[in-house]
Amino acid sequence: MKQALWGQVIKVKSILKREYEIPANDFALAGEASSNVRKILTQLGVNPVIIKRTSIAMYEAELNAVIHGNGGKALVEIFEDKIQILIYDEGPGIEDIELAMVEGYSTAPDSIREMGFGAGMGLSNIKKNADEFLLESEINKGTKVYITIALF
Amino acid sequence: MTVKEFALHNGYKILSCVDRAEELEITGVYICDLLSMAMAKIDDGELWITVHTNLNIIAIASLTNASCIVIPEGIEVEENTINKAQEKEVVIVQASDRSYDICINFYRQKSGVTYD
Ligand SMILES: Nc1ncnc2c1ncn2[C@@H]1O[C@H](COP(=O)(O)OP(=O)(O)OP(=O)(O)O)[C@@H](O)[C@H]1O
Ligand SMILES: [Mg+2]
Secondary structure, eight states: HHHHHHHHHHHSSSSSEEEEEOOTTTTTTTHHHHHHHHHHHHHTTOOHHHHHHHHHHHHHHHHHHHTSSSOOEEEEEEOHHHHHHHHEEOOOOOOHHHHHHHHOOOOHHHHHHHTTOOSSSSSHHHHHHHHHEEEETTTTEEEEEEEEOOOO | OEEEEEEEEOEEEOOOOOHHHHHHOOEEEEEEEOOOHHHHHHTTTTTEEEOOOHHHHHHHHHHHHEEEEEOTTTTTOHHHHHHHHHHHHEEEESSSSHHHHHHHHHHHHHHHHHOH
């Protein structure tokens, strides 16, 4: 599936490519990558409904990297017909992906919950808003979230 | 009704982006303090009531196209949050009322009900 998603990258040239650092536990910068992508899509005149879906999906993955993944990176590629986002970290990884996907499941500590995170809805928000969504994770290696959204 | 009309009418204080408050129409109300739930549920133009005042509320309001964030019960908002709101063009309104009364006030003003 990963091959199918990203194999196309080599063949089709993207219009725009961006890379973002996602610092760990820095809530002054958390969401900046998503916010920047939203700005770019707005400038490109993308349909507002699609911009919102992209923003929500990317924000949730970005914040998971900030909160659970010890920070990471985002790679964003915009094509004529779609946007592809990869958010990856080299954090602790997810032991049971199926369980992590269950709404309400969260390992967020109290200090994070006090800010309003930890509903355990982030991953399902990504799934609901993405046209393609793939979560890969390995314990002590890290987590990769692939998001593809069709632009029309 | 615009955010400014709503705030003025009810004696609420606009803490950021007063100029934007004049343009933004309120389409409804959403109340929730779980950020990822608010992220999933806020519809464009809705006024979002939350007791959180940390920096993260700005991204939620901005990415969901909320018309404004309303902080109830006179809770104070940190200066760095107000600065971020200014930067991201998010309107924050500070209301002395409780969430329920904020909703009632919105409903009354919207429907023109004036009894008390
Ligand atoms: N990048 C990651 N690295 C390690 N664990 C992760 C990562 N992303 C998610 N998880 C695990 O999956 C769980 C569920 O994630 P999800 O985003 O759905 O909820 P949450 O982040 O806990 O809360 P919310 O997103 O609702 O604020 C997390 O609590 C965490 O245990
Ligand atoms: Mg999350």
